[in-house]
Amino acid sequence: MNDDSDHWLVRPATIRWLWRGFIAVLVLTxxxxxVFAAKGYFGVDGWLGFGAVFGFLACLAMVLVAxxxxxxxxxxxxxxxxxxxxx
Amino acid sequence: MIESLPPALILLAAALLIAxxxxxxxxxVILAAPLATLWAIWQVPDGVVATITFLDYQIEPLEGSPLRxxxxxxxxxxxxxGGLYAFRQARAVELAAAYAYAAGAIxxxxxxxxxxxxxYWELMALFSTLVVWSxxxxxxxxxxxxxxxxxxxxxxxxxxxxxxxxxHTGSIDIQPMLATNFDTWMILTGxxxxxxxxxxxAWLADAYPEASPTGSVFLSAFTTKTAVLALILxxxxxxxxxxxxxxxxxxxxxxxxLENDARRILAYSIVNQVGFMVxxxxxxxxxxxxxxxxxxFAHIIYKALLFMSAGVVIYRTGKSKCTxxxxxxxTMPVTAACGIxxxxxxxxxxxxxxxxxxxxxxxxxxxxxxxxxxLLLAAASAGVFLHAGIKFPWFVFFQKDSGLxxxxxxxxxxxxxxxxxxxxxxxxxxxxxxYRFLPYAVEYEPYKAGKVVFYLQLLLFSGLAFFLLLxxxxxxxxxxxDSDWLWRVLLFRAAAGIQAGLSAAGAALQARRVAGFAALRxxxxxxxxxxPAAGKRMGVFSRTWSIGTTxxxxxxxxxxxxxxxxx
Numbered sequence: 001m002n003d004d005s006d007h008w009l010v011r012p013a014t015i016r017w018l019w020r021g022f023i024a025v026l027v028l029t030x031x032x033x034x035v036f037a038a039k040g041y042f043g044v045d046g047w048l049g050f051g052a053v054f055g056f057l058a059c060l061a062m063v064l065v066a067x068x069x070x071x072x073x074x075x076x077x078x079x080x081x082x083x084x085x086x087x
Numbered sequence: 088m089i090e091s092l093p094p095a096l097i098l099l100a101a102a103l104l105i106a107x108x109x110x111x112x113x114x115x116v117i118l119a120a121p122l123a124t125l126w127a128i129w130q131v132p133d134g135v136v137a138t139i140t141f142l143d144y145q146i147e148p149l150e151g152s153p154l155r156x157x158x159x160x161x162x163x164x165x166x167x168x169g170g171l172y173a174f175r176q177a178r179a180v181e182l183a184a185a186y187a188y189a190a191g192a193i194x195x196x197x198x199x200x201x202x203x204x205x206x207y208w209e210l211m212a213l214f215s216t217l218v219v220w221s222x223x224x225x226x227x228x229x230x231x232x233x234x235x236x237x238x239x240x241x242x243x244x245x246x247x248x249x250x251x252x253x254x255h256t257g258s259i260d261i262q263p264m265l266a267t268n269f270d271t272w273m274i275l276t277g278x279x280x281x282x283x284x285x286x287x288x289a290w291l292a293d294a295y296p297e298a299s300p301t302g303s304v305f306l307s308a309f310t311t312k313t314a315v316l317a318l319i320l321x322x323x324x325x326x327x328x329x330x331x332x333x334x335x336x337x338x339x340x341x342x343x344x345l346e347n348d349a350r351r352i353l354a355y356s357i358v359n360q361v362g363f364m365v366x367x368x369x370x371x372x373x374x375x376x377x378x379x380x381x382x383x384f385a386h387i388i389y390k391a392l393l394f395m396s397a398g399v400v401i402y403r404t405g406k407s408k409c410t411x412x413x414x415x416x417x418t419m420p421v422t423a424a425c426g427i428x429x430x431x432x433x434x435x436x437x438x439x440x441x442x443x444x445x446x447x448x449x450x451x452x453x454x455x456x457x458x459x460x461x462l463l464l465a466a467a468s469a470g471v472f473l474h475a476g477i478k479f480p481w482f483v484f485f486q487k488d489s490g491l492x493x494x495x496x497x498x499x500x501x502x503x504x505x506x507x508x509x510x511x512x513x514x515x516x517x518x519x520x521x522y523r524f525l526p527y528a529v530e531y532e533p534y535k536a537g538k539v540v541f542y543l544q545l546l547l548f549s550g551l552a553f554f555l556l557l558x559x560x561x562x563x564x565x566x567x568x569d570s571d572w573l574w575r576v577l578l579f580r581a582a583a584g585i586q587a588g589l590s591a592a593g594a595a596l597q598a599r600r601v602a603g604f605a606a607l608r609x610x611x612x613x614x615x616x617x618x619p620a621a622g623k624r625m626g627v628f629s630r631t632w633s634i635g636t637t638x639x640x641x642x643x644x645x646x647x648x649x650x651x652x653x654x
Contacts, residue, residue, distance in 0.1 A: 007417055010488070026551060029543045036536035041453035041461065051465075051544030058466035059473050059552035062337075063559055066344035074345065074565040080575060081226075 026052070093137075093149050094127040094159060095194035095207065098166065102186035102214075106179055117174045117182060121167035124193065128159045135199050144259050147199025154380055154526035158316045159196040161384045162189055165308045165391060172395055172503035173301035176402060181221035185305040188214035192309040196316060200259040201249045204317070208245065208281075212238035215310055218302045219294050227297040233571070234294035237280065237287060238310075245277025261320050266327060275322055282314035282365060283358045284331050288338055289571035291358055296350035296407070300398030303350055307394045308387045311357060315364045315383050324371025329460060332366025335359065336467040343474035344560065345567045349397050349407050349483050353390070356433065356475040360386045363464070367448040370455055373527040378447030381525055385440035385514055389432035392507040393479065396426030399500050400483060403493035409562040414488035419495045423484040425504035432511040434476030434546060435468055440514035442542065443521070443533045450531060468542070469549040476546070477553045482562065 008014055030049045040046025045054075101120030105113055131151035139146045166189045173182060191214060194207030212235070219231040251270030253259055266275045283291040295306045322328060339359025343352045360382070367379035399422045400415060401407050416423040428439070435441035445468065452461040496504065514521045522529040553560075616626045 009416070010414075022547075022551070026547055029540060029547055032540045033537075033544075036540050039537055042458045045462075045465075045541070049544065051541040052548040054462075054465065055469040055545035055548040056552050058469045059549045060556065062340055062466075062470050062473065063344060063552070063556050066341045067559055069341060070345050070565075070567070073567040073569075074563065075568055077347070077564050077566050079566060079568075 092127050092130070093194070093197065094124045094131070094163070095190045095197070097124045097127055098163075098186050098190035098193060102183045102190060105183040105186060113179065114174055117170040117186075118167065120186065121163050121170060121189075124166070125160065125163040128156055128163055128193070131156065131159075131197060138199075141202070144202060144253075145200070146203055146259075148194075148203050149197050150199030150261075151197065152526070153524065154316070154319060154376075155196045157380055157384060157524050157526065158312065159193050160524075161387050162192045162196065162309060162312075165189070165305075165387055168503045168506055169301075169305050169308070169391065171506075172304060172398075172500050175497065175499050177299065177301040178221060181218060181299060181302055184214045184217035184221060185302065188218055188305065189309060192313045195313045198261065200261060201252065202259055204261065205242070205246060205249055208313075209242050211310060211313065212242055215306060218306055219298050221302050222298045224297065227299075230294045230297040233575075234290055237290040241277050241280030243277075244273050244280065248273025248275075248277055263323050264321055265325055266322065275325070275327075278314050278317045278321070279331065279365075281310050282318065282361055283311055283335070284365065285334050285338060286570045288335065288358050289569035292342065292346075292351050292354040292569070293571060295354045295357075296348055300401040303354075304391050304394045304398055307353070307357060307390045311361045312383045312387055315361060315368070315379060318365060318368045319376055319379055323368055323376055325369055328365050328369030329457075330369070332362045332364070332369055333460065333463050333467075335362030335365060336464070337470075338362070340467065340470035340474050342567055342569070343478070345565075347409050347562045347565060349400070349409060349412065349479065350394070352409075352475065352479055353393050353397060356471065357390060359467070359471060359474070360390065360433065363445060363448055363467070366460065366464070367451060370448075370451050370457070370460070372451050372455060374447060374454060374531060375451035377522075377525045377527050377529060377531070378444065378451055381444040381447060381521070384521075385432070385444040385511075388507050388510050388514075389429045389440060392425060392429035392504060392511065393433065393475070395500065395504050395507070396422050396429060397479075397483070399496040399504075400493070402500075403496075404491050406491075408564075409482035409486070410564060412483045412489055412491070413486035414484070415491060415493065416484040418492045419484070421501050422496050422504070423480065425501075425508045426484060427480050428508040428511055430476045430480050432515070434472035435542065436472075436476075436515075436546060437534070437539050437542060438512065438515045440511045440521075443515055443518035446533055446538065446542070447531055465545060469545050472546045472549040473553055477550055478560075481553075 030052050033048055037046070040050070044050065098120055101116050104116045108116060131149060133151050133153075135147045136149040136151060137147070139148065166186065169185065170182065173185075177185075188211055191207045191210035194210065195204055198204035198207055216231050216235040216238070219227060219234050221227075222231075248270050249259075251268075251273060252264075255268075255270060264271050264274075266272050280287055291311070295303050298306055318325075318328065335358050339355045339357070339362060343355035343359065346352045346355060364379040364382050364386070367375040367382065397407070399419070400412065403419070404412070404415075406412055432439035432441045435445040449461055449464050449468075452464060495501070518533055519529075522531070612626065614626045615628045
């Protein structure tokens with residue numbers, strides 16, 4: 001940790017390896033379902049890779065909804081300060 | 088009787104001592120009082136321990152049950168760890184207020200009747216406001232006032248409901264009810280305001296992040312979780328709570344995703360987590376209520392841990408915005424590691440406390456064949472990982488290099504974080520030990536291979552989504568409007584508009600009055616005036632008449648009078 005700008009964790013090579021490892025783990029969790037069959041409560045949640053697809057799509061939907069609502073809801077962070085410091 | 092010493096009074100006495108004491112004596116009180124309280128909590132037997140007759144009511148200030156002891160235990164643990172975290176950094180007044188606030192929470196745990204519950208409820212409102220004010224900034228002062236107004240209003244609504252129930256049923260007992268009439272709806276509303284339910288969720292994310300770094304650790308624990316306990320005691324199986332809870336879950340995620348301030352992200356995720364518990368209370372089965380209680384217990388630990396981790400960052404850097412932070416893992420490894428453990432626990436990663444408690448709630452939904460609820464909870468679990476599990480540690484400790492090189496946590500803060508991080512993992516690894524303290528017997532088995540695989544897929548692919556969607560989540564220097572906009576801006580504008588309208592109307596009336604008087608005056612001068620204002624001519628009534636003319640007129644008038652009289 002002597003040279004901060006070149007911490008091993010932020011080197012591009014490390015990040016590439018982290019991504020490869022991450023993708024390998026992702027594939028493994030889906031394949032694990034072949035060994036440990038999820039019985040599922042409602043049928044559909046027992047399909048291969050249901051958790052993976054559902055989790056990914058749920059996050060995608062939430063980020064997009066947040067992004068869409070942000071258009072209406074986001075204000076400059078001084079919004080209330082300017083308003084309330086008058087009094 | 089030593090057996091019936093109310094645990095809340097120990098903490099209240101400690102709060103009174105903390106303010107005047109100094110040095111080691113104060114430290115001793117701060118650390119010993121929560122432990123003494125913990126001991127007293129476990130001396131409270133099941134059932135009503137003490138009764139006092141007040142007016143015509145049987146007040147039951149102390150009633151024990153496994154559920155009540157469970158909540159009181161985690162509150163006492165929270166006070167101890169929070170005290171350890173804060174005692175060298177926080178101001179004495181903040182610590183005293185926090186201890187009194189916690190005393191209120193523990194008092195609610197053991198309240199056997201609605202009147203006692205209400206008294207402790209208000210104690211919490213008062214002293215939590217002081218904790219917010221201890222933030223010391225103008226923003227903290229303003230947020231504290233808004234916080235106090237909201238909680239006093241909630242208290243009034245709760246009180247209206249309690250009075251109604253007392254008048255109509257004659258009973259002040261705390262017993263399960265459903266929201267079927269005005270009284271019970273008022274009680275439910277009063278409790279839900281404290282749970283940060285919609286449409287007033289905004290008070291939480293408004294006030295908590297304005298407190299001091301140590302104050303927000305205390306704030307994160309008590310108010311919302313006593314509300315959850317009150318819901319379990321009073322409204323188990325109330326169907327409306329399922330949907331209120333699901334709304335809170337989604338609200339917390341969406342707002343946390345939009346947020347830039349690290350502590351505000353955590354505040355929104357409190358609403359999200361409490362939503363899980365409220366939903367579980369709505370499901371209302373034994374497994375669901377166990378899940379709500381267990382999740383509240385686990386949640387207090389990991390949420391406090393997250394606030395502690397954020398608190399250290401703010402204490403060391405003075406910054407709390409994601410846009411200002413990043414890359415802190417280099418010099419703050421302990422804080423980063425504890426933050427990550429808290430983040431994994433809140434996401435419900437296997438081997439952490441979140442997994443062994445939150446999946447109970449999902450299981451309860453599945454057992455009741457509530458497929459929509461189950462899938463929404465699963466989606467929310469993915470969302471929690473997205474907004475708190477990765478977002479918080481990523482933007483604070485990794486992300487870009489902000490150039491900040493702060494020191495790591497002071498020793499007491501590090502020990503406090505270590506304690507709670509260990510608990511997060513212990514409850515995750517040895518759930519059966521923890522399950523023994525739940526209100527109902529547990530036959531639930533969290534670690535089934537299929538379920539673990541399902542949640543690993545769910546969470547890890549959420550992680551993938553996070554990193555792929557990072558460009559969409561670039562932090563901006565913004566806040567997000569919430570329902571509090573209605574009273575902070577719209578109501579304010581309406582009041583300003585009404586004021587402007589009234590003063591315009593007043594000015595118009597004033598102008599009319601002035602013009603009216605001027606007209607009256609000119610008429611008067613026309614008839615009576617003799618000065619220059621009346622012009623060249625004299626007013627009719629101010630002319631001087633000669634004696635002869637006057638005598639003639641008097642004679643004519645007298646004749647006219649006599650004629651009229653005779654006729």
